[in-house]
Amino acid sequence: MTEVRSFSASHRTAFLEEMASRQLDLLVIGGGITGVGIALDAVSRGLSVGLIEKRDFGSGTSSRSTKLIHGGLRYLKQGEIKLVKEVGRERELLYRNAPHIVIPEKMLLPLIEGGNYGKWATSIGLWIYDILAGVKKEERRIMLDKQQTEELEPLLRKDILRGAGLYIEYRTDDARLTIEVAKTAVSRGALCVNYAEAVELLYDNSRLAGVNVKDHRSGNNYSIFAKKVVNAAGPWVDAVRTMDNSLQGKRLHLTKGVHLVLPRDRLPLRQAIYFDVPDGRMIFAIPRDDTTYIGTTDTNYDSDIDTPLVSKDDVKYLLKAVNNMFPSVNLTNGDVVSSWVGLRPLIHEDGKSPSELSRKDEIFLSSSGLISIAGGKLTGFRKMAERVVDLVCNQIGIETGRLFSGCITDQIVLSGGNFSDYGGEEGIREKLRNQAIEYKLPESELLSLIGKYGTESFRIVEMAKVLDPEANPILLAEIQYTIENEMSISISDFAIRRSGRIFFEKESLMEIYPTLHPHFMELQGVDHESRSEDLIDFERELKNTVYFE
Numbered sequence: 001m002t003e004v005r006s007f008s009a010s011h012r013t014a015f016l017e018e019m020a021s022r023q024l025d026l027l028v029i030g031g032g033i034t035g036v037g038i039a040l041d042a043v044s045r046g047l048s049v050g051l052i053e054k055r056d057f058g059s060g061t062s063s064r065s066t067k068l069i070h071g072g073l074r075y076l077k078q079g080e081i082k083l084v085k086e087v088g089r090e091r092e093l094l095y096r097n098a099p100h101i102v103i104p105e106k107m108l109l110p111l112i113e114g115g116n117y118g119k120w121a122t123s124i125g126l127w128i129y130d131i132l133a134g135v136k137k138e139e140r141r142i143m144l145d146k147q148q149t150e151e152l153e154p155l156l157r158k159d160i161l162r163g164a165g166l167y168i169e170y171r172t173d174d175a176r177l178t179i180e181v182a183k184t185a186v187s188r189g190a191l192c193v194n195y196a197e198a199v200e201l202l203y204d205n206s207r208l209a210g211v212n213v214k215d216h217r218s219g220n221n222y223s224i225f226a227k228k229v230v231n232a233a234g235p236w237v238d239a240v241r242t243m244d245n246s247l248q249g250k251r252l253h254l255t256k257g258v259h260l261v262l263p264r265d266r267l268p269l270r271q272a273i274y275f276d277v278p279d280g281r282m283i284f285a286i287p288r289d290d291t292t293y294i295g296t297t298d299t300n301y302d303s304d305i306d307t308p309l310v311s312k313d314d315v316k317y318l319l320k321a322v323n324n325m326f327p328s329v330n331l332t333n334g335d336v337v338s339s340w341v342g343l344r345p346l347i348h349e350d351g352k353s354p355s356e357l358s359r360k361d362e363i364f365l366s367s368s369g370l371i372s373i374a375g376g377k378l379t380g381f382r383k384m385a386e387r388v389v390d391l392v393c394n395q396i397g398i399e400t401g402r403l404f405s406g407c408i409t410d411q412i413v414l415s416g417g418n419f420s421d422y423g424g425e426e427g428i429r430e431k432l433r434n435q436a437i438e439y440k441l442p443e444s445e446l447l448s449l450i451g452k453y454g455t456e457s458f459r460i461v462e463m464a465k466v467l468d469p470e471a472n473p474i475l476l477a478e479i480q481y482t483i484e485n486e487m488s489i490s491i492s493d494f495a496i497r498r499s500g501r502i503f504f505e506k507e508s509l510m511e512i513y514p515t516l517h518p519h520f521m522e523l524q525g526v527d528h529e530s531r532s533e534d535l536i537d538f539e540r541e542l543k544n545t546v547y548f549e
């Protein structure tokens with residue numbers, strides 16, 4: 001049994017050394033939602049598990065999605081009933097196990113002349129969606145007429161409006177979900193390390209036996225051996241299959257999806273909206289804090305996987321779509337304050353356009369034993385993991401006679417999600433309000449921690465209460481928490497994937513980041529000269545949020 005340590009940046013080397021010191025049951029390549037989900041499932045069934053991620057956890061597609069935990073209404077239209085049902089049920093489970101980062105969000109689906117959805121089809125479609133996804137009675141869809149829709153959302157274009165459906169989706173923070181799953185896996189004994197890349201596969205008589213891993217922070221290499229190796233590298237799945245000389249048959253088909261962030265007062269929607277674009281597609285506009293984000297595009301992608309960029313055409317397409325549906329807002333390029341771009345690791349199907357490609361996941365087995373998983377959705381990560389780990393347990397069982405329990409991740413509350421211990425969210429808010437008074441800390445800042453860290457917010461308060469009250473104690477404590485408990489290594493890790501500030505609080509981030517960087521380095525005990533490349537990297541990331549090629 002693996003000794004359990006905290007998910008601290010200072011444990012990276014020890015984790016890598018431990019992985020290299022013995023044969024693991026399972027080594028996972030890729031620290032996106034798919035990989036960390038597999039690590040959590042496997043460790044909770046008693047396997048010894050390692051996971052390596054070449055950049056930061058969630059830095060691939062899993063921080064660049066629409067950030068919805070959803071049953072996928074559009075998949076119903078495509079007849080993918082099984083997929084809608086499965087991810088719909090997952091929604092419910094995730095809401096129960098991670099209530100701090102899976103938040104119900106009312107979604108308005110306007111019905112327009114010549115649009116994707118007619119009144120009756122929408123009413124029946126949303127009803128089926130609610131039933132398949134197990135939606136609670138009080139959350140089920142309501143149909144609105146034109147006047148009710150206009151009252152609910154006055155910014156909508158009126159001439160083509162016929163009415164609307166109002167239904168419940170769930171908003172999340174994809175990168176935080178990834179981190180919470182990884183943190184929970186580590187708390188159960190998995191060894192998960194970021195900035196550690198699989199650079200070569202190792203074989204024993206043509207059977208895959210392990211991986212050569214490069215630690216990008218120290219420059220050291222490790223040979224890590226495992227009974228089973230799972231390739232959960234998202235858009236890089238085929239690159240790992242190429243390393244294994246097994247890229248035959250089905251392949252990935254990458255499509256690019258862009259989101260733009262606007263100040264809330266430039267697109268002051270009253271709730272999230274899923275609306276028609278004149279080309280027949282549909283996009284989301286989702287209010288979040290002081291911003292509203294819009295997306296997504298869906299175009300074929302065959303350029304550099306490591307650094308996809310937003311193009312001017314992407315921006316034009318999205319702003320035109322919004323201006324068409326909300327004519328009074330008149331958005332221009334100058335309104336965009338931030339953006340992100342992700343690649344969907346879908347499975348190629350001849351003759352299908354990006355939007356027609358199935359979002360189903362599939363497992364590929366190579367003759368060397370490499371297990372690759374591709375496709376799927378953020379929402380369905382737990383079931384994807386279950387299928388992979390069932391296979392791994394079955395194979396190890398046959399080879400060694402060991403027996404493993406079935407999947408239990410539906411019962412595992414993720415880190416920060418144990419709301420019931422405090423009498424629900426109101427109980428947490430109450431306790432934080434009292435702490436704000438007791439320790440003279442700003443209440444609104446304390447309360448805003450809940451949506452990121454859930455019940456772990458109390459640990460941040462413990463760190464903040466001993467800091468200088470005049471010098472941003474909560475922010476500094478938040479950084480310390482992410483370094484010591486979420487393997488945050490650089491300011492980019494913190495500002496992009498631990499806190500989402502680069503997207504949703506960019507203005508304040510721009511003011512404070514130069515002073516945060518030295519603090520970050522100091523907390524990690526590194527000379528900040530030697531890590532100035534982290535700052536350069538971060539400034540590149542900042543620039544890219546408003547750079548359109």
Ligand code: FAD
Nearest residue numbers: 030032033034054060061062066068198234257342378379
């Ligand atoms: P990734 O997150 O890309 O993880 C793979 C990881 O592997 C990367 O971090 C990478 O650095 C690492 N890696 C690669 N090669 C190596 C190597 N050699 N060694 C070590 N590590 C390596 N789903 C939803 O449910 N809801 C949504 O709202 C939604 N919206 C989306 C919108 C867009 C625009 C896109 C692109 C996708 C969306 N999805 C959504 C789908 C969802 O985001 C993806 O299915 C999911 O994030 C894929 O996760 P992953 O772990 O498979 O891949």
